[in-house]
Amino acid sequence: MCELTATVLENKLIAEEIYSLTFACEEAVKVRAGQFVMVGVDGFPLRRPIAVCKAEGERITVCYRLKGEGTRRLASRYSRGEKISVLLPLGNGYYVSETEKRVALVGGGVGVFPLISAIREYADTKEIYAYMGFRNKAALCMQYEMQRGKELVIATDDGSAGYHGTSVQAFMENFERVKPDVVLSCGPTPMLRALKNAMTGRDIPTYVSLEERMGCGLGACLVCVCSLTNGQHARVCKDGPVFEIGEVAL
Ligand SMILES: Cc1cc2nc3c(=O)[nH]c(=O)nc-3n(C[C@H](O)[C@H](O)[C@H](O)COP(=O)(O)OP(=O)(O)OC[C@H]3O[C@@H](n4cnc5c(N)ncnc54)[C@H](O)[C@@H]3O)c2cc1C
Numbered sequence: 001m002c003e004l005t006a007t008v009l010e011n012k013l014i015a016e017e018i019y020s021l022t023f024a025c026e027e028a029v030k031v032r033a034g035q036f037v038m039v040g041v042d043g044f045p046l047r048r049p050i051a052v053c054k055a056e057g058e059r060i061t062v063c064y065r066l067k068g069e070g071t072r073r074l075a076s077r078y079s080r081g082e083k084i085s086v087l088l089p090l091g092n093g094y095y096v097s098e099t100e101k102r103v104a105l106v107g108g109g110v111g112v113f114p115l116i117s118a119i120r121e122y123a124d125t126k127e128i129y130a131y132m133g134f135r136n137k138a139a140l141c142m143q144y145e146m147q148r149g150k151e152l153v154i155a156t157d158d159g160s161a162g163y164h165g166t167s168v169q170a171f172m173e174n175f176e177r178v179k180p181d182v183v184l185s186c187g188p189t190p191m192l193r194a195l196k197n198a199m200t201g202r203d204i205p206t207y208v209s210l211e212e213r214m215g216c217g218l219g220a221c222l223v224c225v226c227s228l229t230n231g232q233h234a235r236v237c238k239d240g241p242v243f244e245i246g247e248v249a250l
């Protein structure tokens with residue numbers, strides 16, 4: 001992990017309330033799918049955690065939705081050539097073993113972005129079946145990046161594009177045909193809960209990436225602690241953000 005000052009290459013609107021930020025570090029950074037960056041925003045003492053969507057040598061791309069003051073400032077304050085302070089790469093990332101060949105990705109909302117890094121990492125060695133959910137057609141983005149796997153189903157809550165329903169519903173409708181060896185997921189808690197219910201009793205390793213509120217991103221402040229099903233607790237930033245689905249209380 002390193003703290004560095006990067007140079008913004010691009011910070012642009014790519015869908016309704018969604019921005020794509022690409023910055024260049026001074027040297028290449030090795031990032032695993034599912035790892036994240038703490039982005040410093042001018043005027044805010046706490047950095048904001050954002051998943052790495054693309055890592056290409058020294059160029060890193062993250063995509064973020066406008067949520068509160070921090071992300072709005074990130075969108076308005078930084079343009080090409082500006083310096084930005086980042087901590088990366090953070091967290092454990094997704095894990096797919098050698099023997100797991102058929103990989104299903106189930107993403108919802110901003111949870112599709114870490115899964116795009118999984119498509120990039122595994123598309124050449126695994127069969128990727130991606131089920132990506134958006135609120136509506138206006139929120140749809142990064143389709144080109146998502147098409148690199150064997151199958152892509154876009155789902156929208158209102159049916160304005162692709163499958164009408166959630167990504168979990170789309171995934172379960174295709175489950176028997178796809179027969180995944182492993183499932184990687186990220187999205188809002190109700191979506192992860194639905195996936196957990198659907199996967200119960202199926203004996204297929206399923207990993208979820210959690211998006212808890214964070215303070216330091218380094219394991220020190222305990223702001224991001226989540227409950228585990230064994231009664232213990234874990235730090236999402238340091239022990240996660242990726243957990244086996246049965247391990248975390250959703
Ligand atoms: C590992 C991880 C990966 C993430 N990846 C993405 C991504 O790829 N794209 C994206 O749009 N968003 C992502 N998020 C959520 C993103 O961090 C929040 O939307 C963002 O921090 C909100 O900041 P804000 O100042 O605009 O909102 P505010 O609500 O004003 O933020 C106030 C404080 O709460 C924290 N906070 C608020 N909401 C969240 C949240 N849902 N998760 C974590 N911290 C929160 C902020 O960091 C800040 O400290 C990720 C979160 C985590 C933990």
Ligand code: FES
Binds near residue numbers: 214219
């Ligand atoms: S954010 Fe500080 S311990 Fe996780």
